[in-house]
Amino acid sequence: MTDAHVVGAGIIDFGEKYDWSFEDLLEGAYLDLVESVDYGIDPTNDIDGVWYGTLDIANEGSSGAAVAHATGLFETPATHIVNACATGSDAFRNAVQAIKAEDIDVALVIGAEKMLDSTEGLIGGAALERLWRGRGVTMPAFFGMRATRHMDQYDTTREQIAAVSVKNHENGTKYPHAHQQFECSVDDVKESSTVSYPLNLYDCCPVTDGACAVLVASDDRAREFTDAPVRVAGYGLSTDSFQRGDDLALTNFPASRHASSTAYERSGYGPDDIDVAEVHDCFSITELITYEDLGFCEQGEGGSHIDEGIPHLDGEQPINPSGGLLSKGHPIGATGVAQIAEIFEQLRGEAGDVQVPDAEVGMQHNIGIGRNATGAVSCVNILER
């Protein structure tokens, strides 16, 4: 069986792209990829398969054919993947599986989302769909419930939760593609308007449009594109529902634990081996909990973990050097692909002002909201230099 290697990445600046269509987003990410592959690429001849991640919130491109049209890659099998907020990372995982199965040699993974065209649709859907669960249950509410419980059970402070957002906004000012380029203090987070107590505006990721693409290749083909491929060492995907009555799900995301355990097992690496990680920080509390779920610290110690500076850019194990979803933004289908792209740059030493020195092993992590609330889906990929 062959390994799969990331051999190229392209991204557009994330932000408010009202004047960009879905096709513009896909074109932008794909063109950046084509232009940035070290030894170049002959698109129509080199790419054997396409995986397209989008929730298609703006209802424009609900088929792999959307990528074919945007890129000119006709007659290439193209598949549309949807898996909640883990859509991009699962599209990547599917491409990796196809390469490892030796069904194809070179895959394009591309993710895109126009979030700003239908913000009301997102909130409205969450508010009205499942009546008996309570009309008006939104994303910050689902995640905020973990914050309330974590503070009660582990004496985690409001300041520790806010510190995640402070860290990621600071990182975002150094990352060229981030949507929100400003620094904020713990007080700024605490004083920003309440969205869903205990979470405030600066605890929440912005609503962002974006697109990103990565190129994945087999052992046989990887060196045609670059001398510095990044190997996919392991991956895991899992699902869960807190309604099963697991008390861990009140404070944490058991699906993240299961998905990361699988990825650790497949790769042979453990939490201590991860030099840099891009993790799901849709809300500040999400990242703090994720430190625990991925094994970067003990259960209940997420608060002291950030207090000690370990996940800071200059800390022992930097998390979200790109600014994460909190600063870079969270265009759902693009998010996981962009995290892969950032880890690819980190492991090649090309991450500029947010470079983590000597990074050799990196992790990418998403959790998603499904029909049974937050943490219903988790996808983890581990990459190595």
Add this chain to the structure above:
Amino acid sequence: MSGPRYHRTRRQDQRLVGFECQACGFVSFPDEKRICKRCGDAPAEFRDVDLASSGTIKTFVVQEYLPDDIEVPQPLAIIDIPQADGSGEPTRVYGLLTETELDEISVGCTVDVRFRELFDEGARPINSFKFSVPREDKR
């Protein structure tokens, strides 16, 4: 925006009946299914169990930012409701609190389960459970 899917009046929307998996003890409410969500038994054998009319808050939030036609602030909680006879496991649900202020609720506090008309779908009333701080605890 899609319309409501659960518009039929079901017995568990009218009174507190849960469904206990006879293989693992998991109690499903208000969903009445044929497969257990915890142990995966399929088909599972479920037994109807009466639930208590009050439960315990496991965690909560208070929503402040919602579409204009929904009243705020709106407290929302994950609540464990024990079985009426004290046996077996509680069921875990999430739902809205009504007539409740932020400073009245905390993790571990007891709330009453009430049935209310949430809103109507055409001519049909949509009934469901809501939770509230017991009257005697009101300040």
